[in-house]
Amino acid sequence: MSRLDCDQALAHLQDYLKRELTPELVTEVRVHLEHCRDCTGYARFEESFLLMLETRAGQATCPKELRARILAALRAETRGN
Amino acid sequence: MAEPSAPGRSFDEEALPHLDTLYRVALRLTADPTLAEDLVQDTMLKAYRSWRQYRPGTNARGWLLTILRNTFINDYRRRKHEPVAMDLEAVEPHALYRSIQDTDPEGSFFSQIVDAKVLEAIDALPADFREVLALSDIEGMPYGEIAEALKIPVGTVKSRLFRARRQLQGVLYDHAVEAGYIKPRETAP
Numbered sequence: 001m002s003r004l005d006c007d008q009a010l011a012h013l014q015d016y017l018k019r020e021l022t023p024e025l026v027t028e029v030r031v032h033l034e035h036c037r038d039c040t041g042y043a044r045f046e047e048s049f050l051l052m053l054e055t056r057a058g059q060a061t062c063p064k065e066l067r068a069r070i071l072a073a074l075r076a077e078t079r080g081n
Numbered sequence: 082m083a084e085p086s087a088p089g090r091s092f093d094e095e096a097l098p099h100l101d102t103l104y105r106v107a108l109r110l111t112a113d114p115t116l117a118e119d120l121v122q123d124t125m126l127k128a129y130r131s132w133r134q135y136r137p138g139t140n141a142r143g144w145l146l147t148i149l150r151n152t153f154i155n156d157y158r159r160r161k162h163e164p165v166a167m168d169l170e171a172v173e174p175h176a177l178y179r180s181i182q183d184t185d186p187e188g189s190f191f192s193q194i195v196d197a198k199v200l201e202a203i204d205a206l207p208a209d210f211r212e213v214l215a216l217s218d219i220e221g222m223p224y225g226e227i228a229e230a231l232k233i234p235v236g237t238v239k240s241r242l243f244r245a246r247r248q249l250q251g252v253l254y255d256h257a258v259e260a261g262y263i264k265p266r267e268t269a270p
Contacts (some may be wrong), residue, residue: 014243018217020224021237043176045188049250050218052191057219062104066118070100072127074092077129 109215112204142229190263210245
């Protein structure tokens with residue numbers, strides 16, 4: 001199996017963390033990470049950054065008033081036709 | 082196609098479940114809660130009016146996001162001064178990590194930054210960047226779906242996402258240094 005060097009592994013890291021790599025490449029990146037402390041540290045950092053984004057910005061939900069307003073507007077639209 | 086009485090019902094079933102996603106993306110695109118509400122409402126009305134163009138069984142979320150985005154570009158974008166992209170061409174992917182790896186390798190300083198500051202930093206990204214960041218990192222949409230919704234190649238999705246993250250990390254790092262959550266890297270001579 002071909003081994004990725006650090007630059008190659010890092011080039012795939014974003015796609016690796018997003019689970020957008022082919023299974024073959026996933027294995028290659030994983031093998032590299034298992035053997036490279038530096039890249040593993042960086043991968044952890046990126047992962048915790050992603051988790052932070054999700055938890056900070058992913059919680060908002062459509063306000064009830066807005067939902068009601070939209071439903072009313074849609075109903076009015078239906079009646080208008 | 083569907084019988085004339087069907088659209089109302091199928092629209093409710095297919096489109097309404099995506100209101101939360103549309104709202105979150107609108108928040109990040111407009112960077113303004115009031116505008117975000119208007120944008121979501123405009124989007125839903127436009128979607129309803131053109132519901133016949135939606136092909137049942139295809140990706141309703143992507144279809145709605147395309148309308149949201151077009152509406153934003155045509156009617157909302159001009160209302161605000163748009164931030165510009167930083168010049169990141171020369172920035173290495175792990176440049177920031179290099180400055181924290183000895184003191185805070187897991188980036189725990191991020192957790193000290195209050196939500197409002199994080200959101201503010203996202204909203205200060207150029208629209209093209211925060212859009213992709215919102216869809217990928219906040220909504221968890223796959224590259225292919227984002228590319229389709231935004232009508233851009235997958236490669237562009239990836240490069241915008243990469244640059245958006247670098248810029249955002251840089252801004253948050255600067256903030257963390259300023260707030261004293263993390264010590265600045267000793268400046269090179």
